[in-house]
Amino acid sequence: MNQDERMYIIENQKVTIEREINxxxxxxxxxxxxGVIGLCYGKNVVAIDPRKDELEEAPDGPLKIVMDARELSFLENSFDAVTSFFTLMYIxxxxxxxxxxxIYNxxxxxxxxxxxxTIIPKYDGDGKDIFVIQLEIITPAKLLKTGYGVSRKDTEQDIEYFVKLGQKIGFNVIKREKQDQIFKIVFKK
Structure with a gap:
């Protein structure tokens, strides 16, 4: 089976990023x-990624730091907001x-x-073990077309999974939106 035959593809999902983060x-x-959030909010953003090459690729504007989200090296109560834009699927x-x-800390x-x-369905062993989502991202700065891909094995997720996890940590869910195969949740500390 070649790589194309192994792909479970979700096409043409549209995401609009508005100036909504306070x-x-x-x-x-x-x-x-x-670097979608950095593109939209510029110098207000501290962008972290464990991969230096990914940060080098991101647009100028935010402060960029090589760091793993599993071990944030910031003081408690340092940020007004935290964002995760199609990142948790990679963790x-x-x-x-x-x-x-x-994040809570x-x-x-x-x-x-x-x-x-995004919603990643449970892998059923059908051979399509690579999950790919194609996005059209509308930002105040420009239109981006991109795709993200991960293994489907042990990556099943949906909006309820993250809502329950957030509540377990102590977050309140103040907004949840689902559109086709993608979703957005706003948690409050």
Missing amino acids: GDKILDIGGGGE SKKEHEKVFNE VLKKDGEFVLWD
Whole structure:
């Protein structure tokens, strides 16, 4: 089976990023690559990514730091907001709770954690073991077309999975939106 035959593809998902994140200090988890949040909020953003090459690829504007979300090296209550734009799909599910705890610790009281991600169906052994999502991202700065891919094995997730995880950590869910195969959740500390 070639790589194309192994892909489970979700096509043409549209995401609109508006100027909706409040605060002067925004931490963007996984802010490398297209650096969508950094592109929209510029110098207000601290973009972290464990991969230096991904941060080098991201647009200028935010402060870029090589760092793993499982071990945030910031003081508690440092950020007004934290974002994760299609990043948690790349972090092992067994590490999600640790990441949520780290986010909770660095957020200020009443700070918001805004999470965008996708529904990844359970892998049923059908041979399509690579999950790919194609996105059209509409930002105030420009239109981006991109795709993200991960293994489907042990990566099943949906909006309820993240809602329950956030509540377990102590977040309140103040907004949840689902559109086709993608979703956005706004948590408040």
